[in-house]
Amino acid sequence: MPSGRVRWYDAGKGYGFIVDESGHDVFMPAASLIDATVSPRKGSRVEFSVVDGRKGPQALDVRVLGARPSLVKATRPKPDDMVAIVEDLIKLLDDAGSGLRRHHYPAAAESRKLASLLRAVADSFDVED
The missing domain is CATH 1.10.287 (Helix Hairpins)
Incomplete structure (x- = not known):
């Protein structure tokens, strides 16, 4: 399962982006979060699956591993x-x-x-x- 870090995420807009291990951006819709109560912060480590979406790679089943300290x-x-x-x-x-x-x-x-x-x-x- 690929892992990466949250580049940014906006709960109000309902999406964000992850930077995977190879440095590529992966689109992360709010619906892809396994735990919908968690709002990932910039820099949080995540694990996810990737599928090809209409506009490029899209994350599925995103699991937040650890938040970056504030x-x-x-x-x-x-x-x-x-x-x-x-x-x-x-x-x-x-x-x-x-x-x-x-x-x-x-x-x-x-x-x-x-x-x-x-x-x-x-x-x-x-x-x-």
């Missing part, structure tokens, strides 16, 4: 450090809210800074299991 989870800040970050972010959001109540968006530089901070904090909280 880099985000391994490098996220400690909870004690996140407390200070979240409290500072709350203050910045409160200031922005005060301006919005007066019908004024923050200046462009402040908006960019606030948006990048929101993304960074969101990335620290968003950990795939």
Whole structure:
């Protein structure tokens, strides 16, 4: 049975691609997953069967062998450090809210800074299991 790694998979679209041992892309529809409750992450090891589909090789009976460890989870800040970050972010959001109540968006530089901070904090909280 061939094996490979998930190149990418989008559960919303219902498909993704596997890179087999020889480096070729193999189409992976959601229906090919043996365990439909598992959503494979990029880099997960998989075993599968291959058939020739209309547009090239297609995976069947995909079994997820092991997920790649989450880099985000391994490098996220400690909870004690996140407390200070979240409290500072709350203050910045409160200031922005005060301006919005007066019908004024923050200046462009402040908006960019606030948006990048929101993304960074969101990335620290968003950990795939």
